[in-house]
Structure formats: structure tokens, C-alpha cells
Amino acid sequence: MSSKGVVVNQVFEGVKVADFSWVAVGPHIGRELAEHGATVVRVESHKRPDMLRTGPPFKGGITDVNHSAFGAAYNTCKYGISLDLNKPRSKEVAARLVKWADVITESMVPGTMAKWGLDYENCCKIKPDIVYLSTCQQGQYGPYAKLPGFGAFSALMGGYSFITGWPDRNPAVLWNNYTDFISCWYCAIAVIGALLHRKKTGKGTYIDLAQIEAGLTFLGPAALDYMASGRIPVRSGNHDTYMAPHNVYPSRGKDSWIAIAISSEEEWQSFCRVIGEPEWSKQGRFSTFITRKENEDELDGLIAGWTINYTAEQVMVMMQEKSVPAGMVEKGQDLFYDPQLKHREHLRFLQHTVIGRHAYNAPAYKLSKTPCYIWKAAPCLGEDNLYVYQDILGFSEDEISDLIVEGVITTEADVPESMKG
Amino acid sequence: MERVAEQDSLLQGYRVLDLTDEKGLLCGRILGDFGADVIKIESPGGDNARNNPPFYKDDPDSEKSMFWFYTNFNKKGMTLNIETEEGIEIFKKLVKRSHFVIESFEPGYMDSLGLSYKQLEEVNPGIIMTSITPFGQTGPYAHYKVTDLISQAMGGLVYILGDSDRPPTRISEPQAFFQGGLQGALGSMVAHYYRVMTGEGQHVDVSIQQAVVLTLMMEVEYWDILKFNYRGEGCGFVYSRPQGQLFHRRVFPCKDGYVYYMMGGGAQIGLIASSKAMVELANREGMALELKDYDWTKYDLMTADQKETDHMLDLVAEFLITKSKAELAAAAAANNIFLAPCYDMKDSGESSQLKARDFWVEAEHPDLGEAITYPGAAMKVSQCPWQVYRRAPLIGEHNEEIYIEELGFSREKLVMLKSKNVI
Numbered sequence: 097m098s099s100k101g102v103v104v105n106q107v108f109e110g111v112k113v114a115d116f117s118w119v120a121v122g123p124h125i126g127r128e129l130a131e132h133g134a135t136v137v138r139v140e141s142h143k144r145p146d147m148l149r150t151g152p153p154f155k156g157g158i159t160d161v162n163h164s165a166f167g168a169a170y171n172t173c174k175y176g177i178s179l180d181l182n183k184p185r186s187k188e189v190a191a192r193l194v195k196w197a198d199v200i201t202e203s204m205v206p207g208t209m210a211k212w213g214l215d216y217e218n219c220c221k222i223k224p225d226i227v228y229l230s231t232c233q234q235g236q237y238g239p240y241a242k243l244p245g246f247g248a249f250s251a252l253m254g255g256y257s258f259i260t261g262w263p264d265r266n267p268a269v270l271w272n273n274y275t276d277f278i279s280c281w282y283c284a285i286a287v288i289g290a291l292l293h294r295k296k297t298g299k300g301t302y303i304d305l306a307q308i309e310a311g312l313t314f315l316g317p318a319a320l321d322y323m324a325s326g327r328i329p330v331r332s333g334n335h336d337t338y339m340a341p342h343n344v345y346p347s348r349g350k351d352s353w354i355a356i357a358i359s360s361e362e363e364w365q366s367f368c369r370v371i372g373e374p375e376w377s378k379q380g381r382f383s384t385f386i387t388r389k390e391n392e393d394e395l396d397g398l399i400a401g402w403t404i405n406y407t408a409e410q411v412m413v414m415m416q417e418k419s420v421p422a423g424m425v426e427k428g429q430d431l432f433y434d435p436q437l438k439h440r441e442h443l444r445f446l447q448h449t450v451i452g453r454h455a456y457n458a459p460a461y462k463l464s465k466t467p468c469y470i471w472k473a474a475p476c477l478g479e480d481n482l483y484v485y486q487d488i489l490g491f492s493e494d495e496i497s498d499l500i501v502e503g504v505i506t507t508e509a510d511v512p513e514s515m516k517g
Numbered sequence: 518m519e520r521v522a523e524q525d526s527l528l529q530g531y532r533v534l535d536l537t538d539e540k541g542l543l544c545g546r547i548l549g550d551f552g553a554d555v556i557k558i559e560s561p562g563g564d565n566a567r568n569n570p571p572f573y574k575d576d577p578d579s580e581k582s583m584f585w586f587y588t589n590f591n592k593k594g595m596t597l598n599i600e601t602e603e604g605i606e607i608f609k610k611l612v613k614r615s616h617f618v619i620e621s622f623e624p625g626y627m628d629s630l631g632l633s634y635k636q637l638e639e640v641n642p643g644i645i646m647t648s649i650t651p652f653g654q655t656g657p658y659a660h661y662k663v664t665d666l667i668s669q670a671m672g673g674l675v676y677i678l679g680d681s682d683r684p685p686t687r688i689s690e691p692q693a694f695f696q697g698g699l700q701g702a703l704g705s706m707v708a709h710y711y712r713v714m715t716g717e718g719q720h721v722d723v724s725i726q727q728a729v730v731l732t733l734m735m736e737v738e739y740w741d742i743l744k745f746n747y748r749g750e751g752c753g754f755v756y757s758r759p760q761g762q763l764f765h766r767r768v769f770p771c772k773d774g775y776v777y778y779m780m781g782g783g784a785q786i787g788l789i790a791s792s793k794a795m796v797e798l799a800n801r802e803g804m805a806l807e808l809k810d811y812d813w814t815k816y817d818l819m820t821a822d823q824k825e826t827d828h829m830l831d832l833v834a835e836f837l838i839t840k841s842k843a844e845l846a847a848a849a850a851a852n853n854i855f856l857a858p859c860y861d862m863k864d865s866g867e868s869s870q871l872k873a874r875d876f877w878v879e880a881e882h883p884d885l886g887e888a889i890t891y892p893g894a895a896m897k898v899s900q901c902p903w904q905v906y907r908r909a910p911l912i913g914e915h916n917e918e919i920y921i922e923e924l925g926f927s928r929e930k931l932v933m934l935k936s937k938n939v940i
Contacts, residue, residue, distance in 0.1 A: 107711040120734070132707055153735070153742035165738035235897070238873035243850055248767075249857040252777045253868075257768065258861045259689040260678055266752040266768045267775050267859050268686070271677050272734035281699045282547075282895045288706040289527035289551055292713055293900055305896035309876050312865060313895045314695045316587035321571035322862040323877075323890040324583065329862055332689045333679075334666065338570055342666060344675060344684040351748065353684055355670035363662075416661045423667040425675045425685055428740030428747065431730060434671075439656035442727050443737065455741040460697075460727035461704030462653065464634070464720040466711050514784060 106133020107466050111291065114197035115139065115174065116214065118146040120273065121231050121307060122203030123170040124280035125287055129199070130173035131459065131468040137193065137484050138174045140477050141181065142510035149477065150515050155451040161477050161511055162450045168474035172446065172456050176475025177484045178506040181212045185504045192489045194219050198294075199227045199287055206236045216302045225300040227290040231283055235306030250275040254311030259318075261331045268331075275311030282310050340388040341367075344425055345400045347408040353425035354408040356399070356415065361385070366418040371402045446473035481505060526552020527901045531709075533617040534558055534608075535592060536599070539566045539691075540725065541621035541649035542588035543698025548617065548705065549591030550894070550903055556919065557592045558599070558608075561938055563912040573885060579912070580884070586909045588698075590880070590891065594910025595919050596940045599630060603939045608632065610924060612640050616712075617705055621649045621697075624659050634720035644718040645708045649701040653724035663725070668693030672729020673736055680751035696732060697725035756818050763821055768859060769834050772841045775859035780830060783817025792816070794852040799836035808832060866890075880908045916940060 111134040115126035118140070126136040140146060142161065149167030156163065179186055190212070194200065200219055202209050209215045209230070216228045233250045234240045243249075251257060251270040261268030283305050290301035312319065318329040336342040339359050347354045358364050361384075368377040376382065376398055381391045388395055403411050408424040415422035424430060431437060432455070440462070443455045451473075459468050485491045485505070499505040528548060533555040535545035549555040557564075568577075569584035598604040609632075612618060618637060620627055627633050627648075634646040648654060651663040658671075669675050669687040679686030704721040712718055730737070739745050745757065752768035767777050778795070781788030792813045799805035808829060816829075837845065842858035849856035858864065871877060878893040894903030920926040920940070934940045 107707055107714075128703070128707075153739050153745075155742055165742045166735045169735060169738055234870055235874050238870040240850070240870040243857075248777065248779075252857045253860045253865075255860050255862055255865050256688060257777070257859050258775070261686060261751065262680060262683065265680060266770065268678055268680065268749060268751050269753060269767050269777070270688075271747060271749065271754070272674075272732060272736070274688070274732060277732035277734070278696075278699065279895075281703050285547065285551075285699075285703050285706050286896050286898060288710050290898070290900070292710060293527050295713065297900075299900055301901070302899035303896055306874065306876075309871070309874070309893075310895040312871075312876070312892045314692060315690055315862070316892055317569075317571055317584040318690050319862060319865070319892050320583040320587055320889060322866060324573055325571075325575065327571075329690055334675075334684065334686050336666070339664065342664075344666075344670065344686070346684070353670075353676070355666050355675065357664040357666045359664055416658075419662050421662040421664050421667045423661070423663065423671040425670045426673045427676050428673065428733075428736040428745070431673055431737060432740060436652050436656045436658040436724075436726065437730070440653050440724055440727060442724075442730065451742075455737055457731055457737060458727075459704070460700040460724050460731055461647075461707075462722040463704065463708055463711075464722070465717060466708075466719065514786065 106469060107463075108132050108134035111135070111199065112197050113137070113199040113201065114193045115201050116209065117201045117203035117231070119148055119203060120170060120276040121280045121283065122201050125201045125229065125283045126174055127170050127172055128284040128459070129287070131470050132466065133469065136174040137480075137488065138171060138176050138475065139179050139181075139193070140176065142178055142477055142506035142508060143180055143182075143512070145477060145511065145515060155454070160516060161508075165451055165454055168448055168451060168454070169456065171474035172470050173472045174475060175480035175484050175488075176478060177481050178478030180504055180506050180510070181214070183502065183504045185499070185502060187213055189489070189499065189504060190214055191222055194222045194226065196488060197223065197226065198291065199229070201229045201231075201283070201287070203231045206230070206232055206241045220300065223300075225294050225298060227287060227294060227301050227303075229283055229287055229303040229305065231279060231305040231307065233307050235309065236304045248273050250307040250311055254308045255315055256311065259315075259329050259331055262333050263331050275307050278314050279305055279307040279310040335392065340385060340392050341395055341399055343396050343399070345396070345403040347403050347411055348406055349408070352408050354403050354411045354422060355425055356403075356411075356420070356422045359421065363420050364388075367415070367420045370414050370418050370420060371399075374398075374402075444470045446470065448473035449476050449479060477508075478506065525901050527898070528553035530554075531617070532556070532615040533619060534611055534615050535619050537619050537621040537649060538564065539569055539584070539588070540651070540694045541619055541698055541701055542566060543695045544619050544647060544649060544701035544705065545592055546588050546590055547699065547702040549906070552901065552906070553617070555592040556611075556915070557589050557594045557910060559594060559596050559912060561596045561598050561940060563596075567912075573889075586889065587891070589909035591906045592910060593907070593915040593918070594913065595916050596913040598939050599632065601937070601939050603934060603937065605630060605632065607924075607939070609637075609640050612637050612644055615641070616643065616645065616709070618644060618646045619649065619701060619705070620646070624648070624650055624654045638718060642718060643712055643716055645705055645712060645721060646718070647701050647705045647708075647721040647723065649697045649723045649725065651725045653727070654722045658726075665691040665693045668697075668725050668729055672726045673733050674729050677733065677736060677747050677749050679749040681748055681755075685749050693725055693729050696728040697723055700728040700731075758819055763818060763823055763826065765818065765826065766830050769837045771837050771845055772839060774842050774861065774864075776837060776842060776845050777857045777859055778833065778837065779855040780833065781816065781818060781855075782813035783815065783820070785818065788855060789813040791853060791855045794854050795833060795856070798848055798852065798854070799833065802836065802839070804836040804839075805832040878905055880905050882908055884911065913940070
């Protein structure tokens with residue numbers, strides 16, 4: 097029996113994580129481990145709530161710290177506690193948590209954990225074999241380590257805005273702070289590796305992940321090209337230097353689009369058959385990749401004239417039946433109806449204490465023997481205080497009351513006025 | 518190019534057989550970076566991914582694909598035709614001595630060769646088989662064909678990027694397959710942890726589509742809670758408000774490129790000082806003077822007027838265009854302004870921050886007669902620092918090492934296998 101009251105075959109059963117991180121990258125690490133059986137305690141404070149808790153979408157329009165589905169998104173299967181690390185007495189509480197933990201994750205501005213006495217060196221004194229991961233935009237050291245900013249900055253300084261959008265327009269904003277969602281998976285991989293290293297050698301590990309650096313690893317081939325030839329990668333809309341047609345075309349319906357990419361001569365022939373071999377498709381100016389590329393804008397216009405007559409799904413199915421790479425440009429809504437994602441059980445609906453039943457993403461990989469087990473919606477701020485302080489950290493009821501009175505354990509009364517619903 | 522100090526690596530002593538194409542190559546690369554002994558198994562004559570651009574000095578030679586260089590860094594290479602009977606037997610011999618098999622063939626292909634997970638498990642119960650495919654092993658789209666663009670589109674990434682008055686756009690460099698590779702490495706590590714604890718291997722089934730969906734930040738939550746689909750808005754953001762939308766521009770041209778600047782105030786308390794500091798900076802040069810005494814506590818994104826917003830940002834833009842990225846970045850750091858330079862690859866290559874952290878590393882390519890500079894570690898790990906073990910393999914570079922030294926094949930047998938197109 098696990099502490100959750102069910103028998104499950106879980107990979108990280110017994111692994112304990114103290115999650116001092118916030119926003120996106122840090123919290124994802126604990127979530128990944130928790131969904132595979134680790135016990136994860138997320139430490140937060142009502143005095144300075146995670147900025148995701150104060151951002152939309154809010155259930156019922158209630159803008160308090162517990163109604164944001166964004167605030168919940170990366171925190172499934174965790175126990176949530178509230179603790180004001182600026183209070184001197186929090187040191188004793190935090191020390192117990194560190195002693196309990198196998199892994200510590202944090203994503204504060206460099207120096208913050210040291211200010212609280214919770215940097216790697218100090219934690220090692222409490223738990224010499226701790227696995228400790230720090231992640232921030234620029235890394236823990238270097239001239240820009242303490243530059244202010246947030247996720248959007250890593251996508252900019254990681255080079256992604258510059259290569260997203262149109263060559264005749266300004267670089268596009270990456271609304272999703274894209275590099276966050278490269279960094280977090282690397283972090284999880286490193287933590288698992290470090291846990292195994294500790295098992296083998298008895299030694300802990302310190303991991304410093306700079307989100308800009310992790311982001312740049314996904315631009316590797318282009319970086320090599322720059323280093324070897326001096327060529328700077330640019331924005332190219334949806335065109336590709338080595339494929340044509342290669343674009344996003346309008347389809348029937350409001351703001352509805354279909355992506356088509358032809359990577360071989362065989363696919364081009366199949367494509368032409370699907371669209372009924374119109375006269376233009378047989379003309380010399382579209383007969384080879386080279387000529388199609390030379391006449392690409394005209395070609396795109398002709399294709400758009402055909403795709404607009406069908407829904408994106410219809411075009412996708414017609415093309416895929418003939419093995420032509422084509423796919424719907426899926427919107428948020430489409431992800432809820434995509435039969436493949438349904439088949440993969442990608443979205444999991446869990447009952448959150450105040451948001452109610454809502455959707456969470458599942459991992460992109462399925463393990464045949466030890467599937468992920470997503471059993472608990474994200475906690476409200478401090479929701480699991482009693483369980484964690486009493487059952488995990490061994491404080492008595494009286495001690496817990498004292499900690500609340502002293503403001504060490506924060507409550508909703510501590511939320512700044514501007515962040516109250 | 519000999520392996521150094523591999524005893525210090527996180528995955529020392531673990532072997533990976535990598536059968537993937539462009540869709541899964543990054544997975545083995547990441548395991549190799551952690552010190553695993555990764556063998557890229559190519560079909561005789563070399564893999565198709567060797568034809569992927571860009572090419573070294575634009576020379577389209579199968580030994581000069583920089584896509585190949587990058588995605589097969591820290592791997593060894595051998596050739597083996599797993600579509601022949603002898604090839605299958607040799608592959609199974611290797612599986613017996615290995616810990617991971619990574620593949621990205623169309624679902625069903627490995628099974629058709631008698632190399633499904635179930636069959637490999639019989640050869641080696643501890644084996645972890647990781648399959649990285651566009652949609653996973655089963656389901657209605659399992660056999661759909663994709664390119665990186667199609668995967669970015671079907672994973673929802675395209676819709677949230679680009680300008681709203683044009684078709685939505687992908688990120689112009691390949692990303693979806695790298696996301697699939699990264700998730701493959703993560704799933705493999707979870708399975709590996711379980712194997713170390715129990716001795717049991719398992720099958721890891723990765724969907725590239727899902728890997729892309731996981732990059733959408735809160736797109737799922739937006740639809741779930743608000744029934745709202747976020748659409749790319751070019752160089753800015755759109756705020757949805759009861760009285761109407763507000764387009765809020767964020768990317769601005771400067772003297773030598775672009776910067777991101779976030780103007781704000783009101784409830785976004787943290788931005789009041791930043792907005793004021795930006796105006797003061799411009800005022801010093803005699804610009805944006807009409808904003809000199811502007812009360813930023815009154816400027817709130819939820820109530821701001823579109824015309825007034827555009828006008829104020831135009832004034833700031835007039836100042837930004839007179840300065841360079843470096844000048845503005847330095848001023849932002851000194852005055853706590855929410856501004857960041859929009860880096861291109863040259864900026865990244867010259868970044869003093871990345872230099873201070875030794876991010877860029879050189880790897881010797883003796884066959885090219887020079888070293889090439891690579892992006893280095895995705896993270897710094899104290900116990901087992903990331904290192905360059907070897908550049909990507911040439912076609913069949915480690916055939917002798919593996920066939921002769923390790924498997925004990927005679928040179929005659931090697932020749933025979935070559936003549937039968939097995940290696």
C-alpha cells in the first residue's frame with residue numbers, strides 16, 4: 097500500500113522531493129517524478145504567490161490564488177504546503193524538509209536560496225547526499241546571471257523569436273515561453289540520472305540548468321551552420337529550403353488551416369492525384385522540386401484555391417490516405433477532440449478542490465509496465481499543510497498552531513491585497 | 518577521438534543501440550551526452566539523415582551533414598542491415614549485451630522483422646525499447662506521415678505562433694522531432710530507474726504529437742476554462758477584455774536588430790518603475806518628452822485605450838531605433854527595465870554570458886581538417902560534467918571495433934557480410 101491508499105507499481109516509490117521552485121520549469125520536474133510514484137512536497141508562500149497562480153485562466157472568473165488553472169497545470173500528484181521562508185523560525189521547518197528529501201528543486205533568482213540558508217552547500221550540511229537542481233534563465237553564474245525578467249526573455253535571448261514569423265515582418269513573440277518546455281524535461285532527466293548516481297556511489301549532485309542554454313541545444317544544426325559558414329538562421333514563415341510545397345493553407349471554416357509538406361517526388365505525384373491532377377500541376381514550372389521552389393508563391397496560391405473547399409480534417413484524411421504528409425493546424429479546442437490524443441489518453445480530468453473537474457496534460461511517453469499514475473489534482477496553496485507538517489515532518493498539532501500564529505505557516509490572510517479575488 | 522574519463526559519467530557502462538531516423542536521433546544523443554555507450558546502427562551505405570541539411574561549407578556530402586554531426590555527437594557508428602536474416606541474428610547478439618534499443622520506424626515494422634519488444638525481451642529481459650513515432654504505436658493516426666511542420670501543426674504549436682492577419686507559422690528551425698527525442702530520453706530514464714531497481718526492462722512508447730502539445734504552456738487550460746483559442750499575434754500580445762481587445766506590442770526594431778520591451782503599470786505593480794525608467798532614458802536624449810510626467814499607476818492593461826497605447830509605444834519605439842541591442846540591454850540591466858535583446862545566432866555565438874559559462878565547445882573533426890564549435894551542455898552537473906566524447910561517426914566507423922574486437926568475428930566473416938550487404 098502506498099500513502100495514497102492504493103496498490104500501484106510505481107517507479108519512484110520512496111523517492112522524496114522538496115519542490116521549492118515556481119512558475120513552469122521547476123514545478124514540472126517534481127510533477128514528472130510524482131506522476132511516477134515519488135512523494136513531492138511543493139513549498140509556497142501566500143505572501144508571494146507563484147505568478148502562475150495570479151494569471152488566467154481563472155475558473156468562474158474568480159481571480160484568487162487558487163482558481164487559476166494555469167497555477168494548477170504543472171502540479172499534479174503533489175502535496176502543497178505554505179511556508180514563509182523569510183521568517184527565522186522557518187529554518188527549523190525547512191531543515192526538517194531537507195533532511196526528509198532526496199531531491200531539492202528550485203528556480204528562484206540566483207542567490208535567493210542562499211539568502212534563506214537553503215543553497216546547495218547549506219543543504220549538504222543537513223543532507224550530504226542530496227540531489228539539488230537549480231534552474232533559471234541565464235544560469236547560476238556569469239555577468240547576466242541576475243538579469244531580471246521571465247520566461248519570455250529566454251525565448252528571445254535563446255534565439256527563438258528571431259526565427260519565428262515572417263521575413264518581411266518583425267520577429268514574433270513566442271506566447272508559450274517556448275524554451276521553458278525544453279528546459280524542464282532536461283531537468284527531469286538530469287535528476288533521475290543523479291538519483292541513480294547516488295544509488296551507485298552514495299554521492300549527491302548539484303545541477304545548474306540555464307534555460308537559454310537548454311534552449312540553444314534545440315537549434316544545434318543551425319548553430320553549427322553559423323559556426324562553420326557564418327550563416328545566421330532567419331524567419332521563413334512556413335517555407336522550407338528543401339521542400340516545396342511546404343506551407344499552411346486555408347481550409348473551410350473560420351480561421352481554419354491545413355499544413356502540407358511534400359518531401360519527395362513520389363509524394364508530389366500522390367499529392368497531385370489527390371487534388372485531381374489539375375492542368376497547372378502538369379506544367380513544367382511545377383514538375384521538379386527546383387522549379388516548384390522557384391515558383392513557390394504561385395504554387396501556394398493554386399494549392400490554397402483547392403484546400404479552401406474542404407475542412408482541414410477532410411484535406412488531412414484525403415492526403416494521408418495517399419501517404420502525403422498533411423495535418424490540421426490544431427487549436428486549443430481541437431486538442432480536446434483529436435481522436436489520436438483521446439486514444440493516447442493525453443488529457444486527464446481531475447477534481448481540483450476549488451476549480452472542479454478540469455484538464456491536465458499527461459506525459460508524452462507510455463511505459464508498458466509502469467504507466468504514469470495521475471491521481472491527484474494540483475493542491476490549493478497550503479492545502480496539504482496538515483498532512484505534511486504532521487505526518488511527514490512530525491510536528492505536533494500544538495507546534496503547527498504556533499507556526500501558524502507566528503506566520504511561519506502562511507494563510508490566505510497573508511495574500512497581498514492586489515492578488516485577492 | 519578517444520573516450521575520456523567515462524567512469525565519471527551518469528550512464529557509464531550502459532549501452533544504447535540507436536536505430537532511429539531524424540525523428541528520434543536526439544534521444545540517443547542525450548543518453549550519449551550522459552556517458553552511455555551509444556551505437557548508431559545505420560543501414561549499409563549510411564542513413565538517410567545524412568542527407569539532411571545544413572551541410573558543412575555547403576558541400577552536400579553524406580559525411581558532411583551538420584544535422585548528422587549534431588544529432589549523432591557522442592555516439593559510435595556501425596552499419597548493419599536488419600532486413601537480412603544474418604543482420605537480425607547479429608542485432609539480437611548486440612541486444613543481449615545492451616540496455617536500450619531506440620527506434621523510430623513506422624509502428625509494426627520492428628514486429629515484422631521479429632524484433633518487437635516482446636521478442637527482444639526474450640533475448641534480454643532487462644532491455645528497454647524506446648519507440649519514438651509521430652503519434653505513438655497505436656491509434657487512428659498511428660500510420661500518418663509527417664514532417665517537422667506537420668508535427669508542429671498537429672501538436673498545436675503552429676496555431677499559437679505567427680501574425681493574426683496571415684496563416685499561423687511554425688518555428689523556422691526543426692523542433693518537433695527534437696521534442697520527441699527529448700521525451701524519448703526522459704521516458705527511457707524513467708524506465709531505466711525502474712530497471713536498476715527491479716531488473717526489468719519495458720517498452721517506452723513516445724508520441725511526438727504529445728511531446729509538442731506539452732510545449733503549449735496553457736493552451737489546453739485556456740480552452741478548458743475559458744473556451745478561448747489563443748492565436749499567434751505577431752510581435753505582441755492580445756488582451757481579451759470585456760470592453761474589447763487590446764493589442765500590446767512587444768517587439769521593436771532597434772539600430773542593429775530587435776528588442777522586446779514590456780510597457781505596463783497599474784495592477785502590474787512591478788512594471789511601474791520599469792516604464793518610468795524607460796521614459797527617463799528616452800528623455801535624456803530629448804525623446805518621448807510628452808511622457809515625462811506620465812502617471813504609470815494609471816496605465817493598466819485591463820483598461821488601457823488602444824490609440825493611447827499605440828501612441829505611447831510609438832514614442833518609445835522612436836527612441837529604441839536609435840540604440841543598439843547591446844546599449845539597450847546594458848541600460849535595461851542598470852535600470853531594471855523589462856527589456857531584452859532579441860538574439861540571433863551571431864549574438865548567441867558572441868554572448869559574454871555564454872562565454873563566461875563555457876557554453877560553446879570545440880570538437881575536432883580530423884577528417885575535415887578542423888574543429889567545429891558546438892552548443893555544449895544543456896546543463897552543468899557537478900558530479901559528472903558533460904564532455905565531448907567524440908564527434909559523430911563516419912559511415913561504419915566502428916565496424917571493426919564492434920564486429921571484430923567485441924563480437925569476435927574474423928576479418929573473413931566481415932568481408933563475407935559486406936558482400937552480402939549485411940554491413
